[in-house]
Amino acid sequence: MKIPVLVVGGAGYIGSHCAKALADAGYHPVCFDNLTAGHREFVKWGPLIEGDIFDSALIRKTIQEYQIAAVLHLAGYSEVGGSVIDPVRCYSANVGGTLSLLEAMRDAHCSRLIFSSSGAVYGHAAPGLIPEQTACSPVNPYGASKWMIERILSDFRTAHPLNTINFRFFNACGADPAGDLGELRDNETHLIPRAMMAVQGHLSDFAIYGNDYDTVDGTAVRDFIHVTDLAAAHVTAVASLLRGHSGGTYNLGTGRGSSVSEILTAIAAETGRAVPHTVKARRAGDPPSLIADPSLSKRELGFTARHSDLPSIIRTAWAWHKTRHPAARG
Numbered sequence: 001m002k003i004p005v006l007v008v009g010g011a012g013y014i015g016s017h018c019a020k021a022l023a024d025a026g027y028h029p030v031c032f033d034n035l036t037a038g039h040r041e042f043v044k045w046g047p048l049i050e051g052d053i054f055d056s057a058l059i060r061k062t063i064q065e066y067q068i069a070a071v072l073h074l075a076g077y078s079e080v081g082g083s084v085i086d087p088v089r090c091y092s093a094n095v096g097g098t099l100s101l102l103e104a105m106r107d108a109h110c111s112r113l114i115f116s117s118s119g120a121v122y123g124h125a126a127p128g129l130i131p132e133q134t135a136c137s138p139v140n141p142y143g144a145s146k147w148m149i150e151r152i153l154s155d156f157r158t159a160h161p162l163n164t165i166n167f168r169f170f171n172a173c174g175a176d177p178a179g180d181l182g183e184l185r186d187n188e189t190h191l192i193p194r195a196m197m198a199v200q201g202h203l204s205d206f207a208i209y210g211n212d213y214d215t216v217d218g219t220a221v222r223d224f225i226h227v228t229d230l231a232a233a234h235v236t237a238v239a240s241l242l243r244g245h246s247g248g249t250y251n252l253g254t255g256r257g258s259s260v261s262e263i264l265t266a267i268a269a270e271t272g273r274a275v276p277h278t279v280k281a282r283r284a285g286d287p288p289s290l291i292a293d294p295s296l297s298k299r300e301l302g303f304t305a306r307h308s309d310l311p312s313i314i315r316t317a318w319a320w321h322k323t324r325h326p327a328a329r330g
């Protein structure tokens with residue numbers, strides 16, 4: 001029998017890629033999503049339970065009915081800029097939603113969880129690679145909500161049986177190489193899809209924020225990890241928890257940084273068109289550089305990013321993007 005795994009947020013960008021990877025690895029992914037930001041058609045490898053993470057009773061029932069062995073928690077509010085403007089919404093969705101999920105897991109006696117944390121927990125870290133033991137000092141409510149949840153999970157673990165892997169994702173990007181899935185949002189805030197919309201003429205006001213950082217070319221530097229690699233890490237983590245791994249906190253990144261300008265150059269190379277953009281002032285809450293030290297997840301989980309070179313990221317993202325956003329101009 002295939003081992004059932006609950007993917008909360010399974011109709012979203014990262015959750016749907018995880019569900020596909022779980023199915024490919026022989027698991028039975030059961031997706032739970034309220035479809036506020038997810039897509040019904042992204043759930044192709046198992047059932048979709050349409051519901052809200054705040055409906056603790058429905059999650060408990062789902063865990064019991066499907067005999068869920070492990071839970072991936074990928075639902076929540078993930079707009080960094082929006083979290084500065086509307087912190088209540090961010091904390092409520094992320095912290096409140098996680099408490100509801102934990103209540104359901106406790107009541108249904110499900111004790112394996114993989115939580116989608118973020119590199120945003122580190123805030124303005126010192127330049128260079130960021131290892132997990134770096135003191136967390138988030139600079140926006142989004143990062144703070146992720147850091148709070150990590151603390152809550154630790155407290156929960158003291159009181160109840162729970163083995164948790166916290167994955168601190170750096171910048172998720174790219175699309176399923178087979179073209180089944182990709183990034184698709186009503187209100188797109190992420191750099192790569194927005195730059196591609198600008199190339200197509202869909203965005204007349206595409207801006208990058210800050211060209212006066214102390215970085216290689218003045219623009220902010222991030223660690224971009226392909227969503228297929230993130231999904232593979234989740235499959236590895238599920239197997240690890242099932243083997244008895246007691247949990248831990250791991251960066252999911254590549255150890256390489258790319259600047260915003262380098263991303264725009266790579267998009268121009270792939271699409272054959274320069275990315276039209278303006279440069280605006282730095283945004284509050286944006287650190288100059290965030291690059292993961294990926295060595296702990298490699299050492300303890302055996303995970304290495306294999307699809308996260310910039311050309312593969314941009315190629316798969318553009319192949320997906322073109323199918324979902326027909327060009328506005330030739």
Ligand SMILES: NC(=O)c1ccc[n+]([C@@H]2O[C@H](COP(=O)([O-])OP(=O)(O)OC[C@H]3O[C@@H](n4cnc5c(N)ncnc54)[C@H](O)[C@@H]3O)[C@@H](O)[C@H]2O)c1
Binds near residue numbers: 039
């Ligand atoms: N995309 C990134 O670069 C990135 C980086 C670091 C961390 N993360 C985290 O990874 C997780 C997934 O990110 P994503 O980019 O796939 O986001 P996404 O918005 O594409 O997916 C989130 C999914 O959760 C669902 N959802 C939201 N609120 C819900 C609720 N109350 N009940 C049930 N379902 C709900 C949405 O409908 C959506 O399908 C988020 O927690 C995000 O903070 C993402």
